[in-house]
Amino acid sequence: MDVKEAVASRYSCRAFLPTPVPETVIRDIVERAARAPSAGNMQPWRVYAIAGKRVEELKARLAPRMATELPKGEGVDYTIYPQPMGEPYRTRSFDVGERLYRSIDVPREDKPARYRQYARNYEFFGAPVALFFAREKAHGPAQWADIGGYLQTVALLARGRGLHTCPQQAWVSFHRTVRDFLELPEHLMVYSGMAVGYEDPDAPINGWRSPREPLDAFATFSGFEK
Numbered sequence: 729m730d731v732k733e734a735v736a737s738r739y740s741c742r743a744f745l746p747t748p749v750p751e752t753v754i755r756d757i758v759e760r761a762a763r764a765p766s767a768g769n770m771q772p773w774r775v776y777a778i779a780g781k782r783v784e785e786l787k788a789r790l791a792p793r794m795a796t797e798l799p800k801g802e803g804v805d806y807t808i809y810p811q812p813m814g815e816p817y818r819t820r821s822f823d824v825g826e827r828l829y830r831s832i833d834v835p836r837e838d839k840p841a842r843y844r845q846y847a848r849n850y851e852f853f854g855a856p857v858a859l860f861f862a863r864e865k866a867h868g869p870a871q872w873a874d875i876g877g878y879l880q881t882v883a884l885l886a887r888g889r890g891l892h893t894c895p896q897q898a899w900v901s902f903h904r905t906v907r908d909f910l911e912l913p914e915h916l917m918v919y920s921g922m923a924v925g926y927e928d929p930d931a932p933i934n935g936w937r938s939p940r941e942p943l944d945a946f947a948t949f950s951g952f953e954k
């Protein structure tokens with residue numbers, strides 16, 4: 729797949745088919761993604777990949793807790809959204825939420841239905857494979873950014889294999905459970921999860937795309953020859 733096509737066709741997929749993905753494919757993606765750049769070539773990413781029974785086990789640990797513990801969960805161990813978010817970021821974030829819930833006919837006021845959809849995060853949206861990206865607690869913003877680049881490289885390589893992904897910081901809200909489940913060493917913490925698998929093309933939740941600002945809203949150019 730052409731790189732432009734991989735970038736253009738990546739989106740956060742929120743309904744997967746149960747079709748399993750071979751371990752060799754996931755290993756290949758995780759290995760190749762390490763060509764991502766990192767400051768000083770530190771390669772600060774740590775990856776935990778789970779599939780099959782392991783995925784089901786983690787889902788089963790959380791399923792009975794969904795009705796009572798959402799949206800707070802175990803509380804986050806790092807702040808995902810700045811408070812306040814400020815403009816124009818708040819509007820963009822609000823807009824994408826609206827589009828998501830509209831695609832499945834859930835009105836804004838219907839909190840229980842919203843939570844039910846949100847809880848699908850903790851089923852990996854039906855994906856057969858999940859990745860967790862962990863980081864050294866002692867590392868700083870530059871290493872977080874490097875892991876972001878690694879995560880996107882995984883998402884693009886997955887496209888090259890006909891797979892889709894959804895990055896999932898939702899897992900940070902259950903960081904204690906995830907730590908325990910992955911037997912994460914004390915010096916690491918989870919930055920994000922990611923669902924990986926084959927998209928369900930018929931699922932309405934996969935039938936919309938998040939918008940982007942026009943080029944001139946976020947980039948300036950100078951010095952180029954006309």
Ligand SMILES: Cc1cc2nc3c(=O)[nH]c(=O)nc-3n(C[C@H](O)[C@H](O)[C@H](O)COP(=O)(O)O)c2cc1C
Binds near residue numbers: 742849894920938
């Ligand atoms: C690090 C990271 C974590 C995310 N966590 C979640 C999540 O927990 N659940 C979810 O449904 N989407 C999650 N998203 C997806 C974003 O909402 C999505 O990337 C954004 O709305 C743009 O849409 P697109 O990915 O479809 O282009 C996450 C994205 C990133 C980069």
